[in-house]
Amino acid sequence: MIQAERILLQHALMDPLNERFVFLSDSCIPLYNFSYTYDYIMSTPNSFVDSFADTKEGRYNPKMDPIIPIQSWRKGSQWAVLNRKHADIVVKDEILFPMFQLHCKKKPLPEFWRDQYVPPDTSKIHNCIPDEHYVQTLLAHAGLEGEITRRTVTHTAWLILSSKERERKGWHPVTYKLADATPMLIQSIKDIDNINYETEHRREWCTNKEKPAPCFLFARKFTRPAALRLLNTSALGLYHDEISNV
Template identity: 80%
Template sequence: MKRRSNSQKFHLSWRRKFLAVVLLVFCLATIGLMESQYSRVRTLMLISPPLLKPKIAFLFIARNRIPLDMVWDVFFQGDTENRFSIYVHSRPGFLLTQATTRSEFFLNCQINNSIQVEWGEASMIKAERILLQHALMDPFNSRFVFVSDSCIPLYNFSYTYDYIMSTSSSFVDSFADKKESRYNPRMHPTIPVENWRKGSQWVVLTRKHARIVVEDESVFPMFQLHCKRKSLPEFWRDRPIPADTSKEHNCIPDEHYVQTLLAQKGVEGEITRRSLTHSSWDLSSSRDPKRKGWHPATYKLADATPALIKSIKDIDNIYFETEYRREWCTSKGKPSKCFLFARKFTRPAALRLLNTSALEISSKDQSDTA
């Protein structure tokens, strides 16, 4: 075997030293670049605090387009600090473009894996879970507000934001449901009857509770199997006529799911037991006795008056019928109005309220933020 000459050994040693120096310089440069980037991020954090503020995720459940988009457009214009995000669940294939919405806030806000939703079916709560999955991807989303396509805001953005952020609890209308016709014994023992709850689907969730809904793998399957609405005569042409409709369980999934799930998980003490969305069920019952209790009232053009909005805003307490008690609404530990949103409004009714200034939702409206 040939031995290396002194000259070869010298050149080999020199190359190793050179490579070591290059590697050291590269490491020092990388560390310097990382420190520079870190300093830049810290500087941006200091000069751009609005980008770091917690956001409200508005989760719209719509058939197709958002019919009241211009009302919401005025509402969202009240925010200049990037404190909200929008997610829309519409029928599969529907796109929010300049041809289907007049508000830039809704452009391309539809989620890409929507499903066909049927009223009174578990598909409604599946759509809610899909919306939450998308909204949770943004770490700055702190509150999650479910909104229907017939819903309007009652106050401007700043007041709404402060109200929702003023408490660490979720707003979930929830009470023990004592009607046996709604609870299906087949849900036992996964869902015991003592955890069965009823309320409104228009909830406001904290991030913790939103994650509970998305990660649920036990309650949701039970609802898919055993929580179904009572068949209605208008659907009998498409389905077999039931032998005795009086024996059917009349379970509307979206009125029970979140409430029952949070009771099942033992976090009821972390919720404010009311919805922030007003619906007029009594008026609906008086207008259509044959369909009593199925749907809330729909406000049309003739109903859209300043007096109507004032009457909703003036509500300051909730009566819990099953518990025979009344609870006054509070915000920041002080007496407050109960509702931030209201439904169900037709497009003409909502536009009339907007055009007559009956809705004080512009950033210039300060009367409700004092």
């Protein structure tokens, strides 16, 4: 995944007019029209990168030290918005990226262990999801956290799983289906104005142009029928002037 991101950025950087680089998935929908979204992103020189100290899940591999010390280890959403400087740093990185290739790998699900040795305690198998750590850790390691707004602008809701299910599957985002796609859902996401980061005891109050603002410009995961329903019912308001407080 992070190799794909680097390739995308490399090609996007070839156009000198590209100033921001937004990572979105095919299940994302916009919450606002283009002019509102553009103004929100361009109103700050910062990148938007969800980034926080990862102290709970044990994804850091001690074999990364000293190239990547644990003090630089960060976690966050892969759905980031990078400015040109930070995109260039990601593309040109030849130090942290090889370490991630060697020591940050996602644990395979049990059904793919048929031809492999299965340890008695699978909870001790190291599990690391590179795209949730790489950009965050790279920028922290470079001392650039002062140049980022440490939150994502893409909303994701997470399934509540039992500890056994979570051990097997990991955390999984909620997928919104046709019946879920209502104006009330969209408004509830637009109304979010702060994000709580438990590991850092930090609450991020969302602002834009130094004024309170909605936290999110995009949302996921929506099935195709759900996204089309929202577009057809004008629930997203994409073709109307937004009442902007940013």
